[in-house]
Structure formats: C-alpha cells, structure tokens
Amino acid sequence: MDGIVVIGGGSAGITVAARLRRAGRRDVTVVEPSDVHHYQPLWTLVGGGRAPLPASARPMRSVLPRGVRWVRSAAVGVDPLTRRVLLREGEIGYRHLVVCPGVRLDWHRLDGLADAVGHDGVSSNYTGPHAVEMWRFIREARTGSAVFAMPSGPIKCGGAPQKIAYLAADHWRERGVLGRMDVHLVLPGPAVFAVPEYAEVLEGVARRYGIHVHLGSEVVRVRPSAREVVVRGPDGDRPLPYDVAHLVPPQSAPDWLKTSPLAAPSGYLDVDPRTLRHVRYPDVFGLGDCAGTPNSKTGAAVRAQAPVVVANLLAAAEGRDLPASYDGYSSCPITTGRRTLLLAEFDYSGRPRSTVPFLDPVRERTDHNVVKRRVLPFLYWNLMLRGLV
Structure with missing residues (x-):
C-alpha cells in the first residue's frame, strides 16, 4: 500500500x-x-x-x-x-x-456544439487547439455578428467567456471595424460578475465597446447550418445570428x-x-x-x-x-482589453479582497496585463x- x-x-x-x-x-x-x-x-x-x-x-x-x-x-x-x-x-x-x-468538458450537453466547434467561426478557448482557431476567426472578422456565451453551472475560469469578448472587441476597435460588428455577451447570472464592485467596472467595459449584454440567459442550441445560436432568456427562446462565436461547454x-x-x-x-x-x-x-x-x-x-x-x-x-x-480565496485576472486588465480578488464573503498593497482593487490597470502574460506564468x-x- x-x-x-x-x-x-x-x-x-x-x-x-x-x-x-x-x-x-x-x-x-x-x-x-x-x-x-x-x-x-x-x-x-x-x-x-x-x-x-x-x-x-x-x-x-x-x-x-x-x-x-x-x-x-x-x-x-x-x-x-x-x-x-x-x-x-x-x-x-x-x-x-x-x-x-x-x-470534464461536456461538449455534447450543448446541442450542436460538438459538431460546430472549430469550424465556420465557432470555437472555444477551453482547449489549446480551439484557442488557436478562435484567434483566426477573430482576426478574419471584419463585419457581422459576434456571440460570446457562458453556460450555467460551475465552470473553470468563470471569467474566460468575458475575457475573450473584451479582447476581441478591443482588437476590432484597433482595426477600425468595431462599429461594423454586432457584439453580444450572453451570461446566465443576474449580473456580469458575482461581486458587485467588479460588476460595476465590467458593465462600463461592455458599454465602452458597445457590447449587448444578455443577463439571465444561456445558449441552448447551436445551428451551424444557419449560422445562429438559440438563446434562452427571461422572455423565452430566440435565435441570435453569428459570424464569430465563442462558446463554452458545460462542465462536470x-x-x-x-x-x-x-x-x-x-x-x-x-x-x-x-x-x-x-x-x-x-x-x-x-x-x-x-x-x-x-x-x-x-x-x-x-x-x-x-x-x-x-x-x-x-x-x-x-x-x-x-x-x-x-x-x-480566488482571483480572476479579467482582460478588459489588449493592454488593460481588472484583477478581481474575492473570497467566500463575496467582497473584494486585494492582495496587492496600496492599489485600488476595483480598477482597470495597464501594468496588470504584464502580470497576466509574463509574471503569473513565471510564478x-x-x-x-x-x-x-
């Protein structure tokens, strides 16, 4: 033994x-x-x-x-x-x-996702190869509709569905095409983030990019042949077209x-x-x-x-x-742009809990993006x- x-x-x-x-x-x-x-x-x-x-x-x-x-x-x-x-x-x-x-990633629990992911604009950052495809789809988009969605239930890195939405929107802004993109963020909860102080900041980020936020909503079906997802929200089911979609598999x-x-x-x-x-x-x-x-x-x-x-x-x-x-204690470094980041730290109390002395914990910062890309991987x-x- x-x-x-x-x-x-x-x-x-x-x-x-x-x-x-x-x-x-x-x-x-x-x-x-x-x-x-x-x-x-x-x-x-x-x-x-x-x-x-x-x-x-x-x-x-x-x-x-x-x-x-x-x-x-x-x-x-x-x-x-x-x-x-x-x-x-x-x-x-x-x-x-x-x-x-x-x-485990339950791709088949979202109707149509297993067949759609990796093709025709649909991908997910929850595997390395699919993340590579995601960047290609974002890079190639010049006009149309983009959908970024989070499933209900616990998932690892719950901020990831938002992070990629803001990274994509900032990329399109830099390329001068954001005004031609109709960007949607579909979230199952009643707020964009469970901690109110961070939610307020992220609501401002979404407004900055002109992102349509759908709260209390979830993608329940992917129809790749029609290039649309079905979103179930407070008012029932409705189709939402996409040219680019980042979808997260339910997890268990x-x-x-x-x-x-x-x-x-x-x-x-x-x-x-x-x-x-x-x-x-x-x-x-x-x-x-x-x-x-x-x-x-x-x-x-x-x-x-x-x-x-x-x-x-x-x-x-x-x-x-x-x-x-x-x-x-948990921390979620949320990329709010290609050079900005919100370091969300909190614990069971559901309140902000900063581990970085003398810094405002509820604020986007440019120096924290270096932390996300260089410092955290090194640590x-x-x-x-x-x-x-």
Whole structure:
C-alpha cells in the first residue's frame, strides 16, 4: 500500500505533491495519464492573439517533483472502504488520498456544439487547439455578428467567456471595424460578475465597446447550418445570428467521481469547504476544479487551497487536529482589453479582497496585463508547481 496517492497531475496535483515532498514525505504517488502539462489560463491570451500556444505546455516529466512516483494511468474509481484507487490498468492502495482530477468538458450537453466547434467561426478557448482557431476567426472578422456565451453551472475560469469578448472587441476597435460588428455577451447570472464592485467596472467595459449584454440567459442550441445560436432568456427562446462565436461547454466532475462514494449529490467531491477534508472519509482530501466547494474555480484558488490540504493531511496522518482553513480565496485576472486588465480578488464573503498593497482593487490597470502574460506564468512554472508559493 502506497502512502499518499494524488489523483491528477494538473496544477492542483503537482502543487500538492511538491509541497508534500518539501514537507519531507517520501511516499507520494501521482496518478496521471497525460505526458503533457498545460498552463490553461494562457489559452485566453492565445485565443485573443496575445500569446503563442506552445508557451502553455511542458512535458509532464519536467514538472513532476523529484522523488515523486508517477503512475501513468487514469483513475476510473475509488473504493474508500478498502482504500484503493482503481486504474485503467490495475489498482493502487493508499493511506491518504488527494483527489484533484479536474473537470470534464461536456461538449455534447450543448446541442450542436460538438459538431460546430472549430469550424465556420465557432470555437472555444477551453482547449489549446480551439484557442488557436478562435484567434483566426477573430482576426478574419471584419463585419457581422459576434456571440460570446457562458453556460450555467460551475465552470473553470468563470471569467474566460468575458475575457475573450473584451479582447476581441478591443482588437476590432484597433482595426477600425468595431462599429461594423454586432457584439453580444450572453451570461446566465443576474449580473456580469458575482461581486458587485467588479460588476460595476465590467458593465462600463461592455458599454465602452458597445457590447449587448444578455443577463439571465444561456445558449441552448447551436445551428451551424444557419449560422445562429438559440438563446434562452427571461422572455423565452430566440435565435441570435453569428459570424464569430465563442462558446463554452458545460462542465462536470469526471464520470468515475460522479458515481463513486466520494461524490456529493452534485457529482463533485464532497469535501468540507474550509478544511478540504472529505465529509465522510477522513483519509481523503480534495481541491481544485473537482471539489464541491462554493469558490470560483481558478488557478489562484488552487494556490490558496494547496497549503491547506497539505497542512491538514499531515496533521491527520499524525492524529492531530486540523490546523488550516481555506477562506474561499480566488482571483480572476479579467482582460478588459489588449493592454488593460481588472484583477478581481474575492473570497467566500463575496467582497473584494486585494492582495496587492496600496492599489485600488476595483480598477482597470495597464501594468496588470504584464502580470497576466509574463509574471503569473513565471510564478506558475517556477514557484507554484515547485511548492514555493
């Protein structure tokens, strides 16, 4: 039986494994089938023509902490009673388990999206190759209608559907064609952002570009043959034509997690939102996009959750009380233009929470765009994945 098994080699899994190694644990195993690790926040900039796709990927072997065992297979289930992770090939036992496999993209849950994405103006920044196509569609557009939409339900990087809308609009403004573009932003919530202070700023950004914002609305069907989407809103369904469309697939926990004893009724991992320990199985912890916690699913949230998981897991292994608590911190660097950015930071309280001293947290800034493109990727590859921040 292995000591600590980590399911998932994404940002959460690698960060936790690195912190465990720095804490002196020599019995850490990471279960991950992919041989490439992706820095997914960069895909928004790829889709907006501000970053190259290769900058978002590195070999998995290069980011795995030294001394961590890598089981290159996919988890297909967990038996928490016998403490076994079921793999695509075989199984592995554990004393403590960290669950962070991310979420799956349910392309087929939006009628017509699976067939439309990547073709004739429809794409999505939620995969690297599709982000490359997104930039091509934006770059080639000179006139017509553009639709940017967000699905209901939890998704990773909830600001991404807005980020690309503002990047595209600013590109068209610079090219002198924004006045010939009819731009629509379709959002399921009652406001453009859940934190009122940031919502007010983003409402102003949308007005600046002349973007039509549809609140309480959702794209429910894609009709590529007619070049239109069907939007369901407060007044029922109506078609909306597009020449360019950025659509986000609905998302959910991996199928094996949904059907496992570890799942909450939502299908996500059933963990305490503060301690990140499973509510029924004390030797299981979880974090990241798969966790059933009410925070925004971002890389910044993972950065805040990882030290809590490690501190509490090590305490549990020694029979001590859990010392650490996660306060729901998350950060969403929202690109409001090709050179401007709003750094939205907040926690479970739903209020702005700035970690940058002496700066107005509710304001667009030009210097923060350098942070998004250069500083954050550097911190991610060189500090976060090494367990240093």
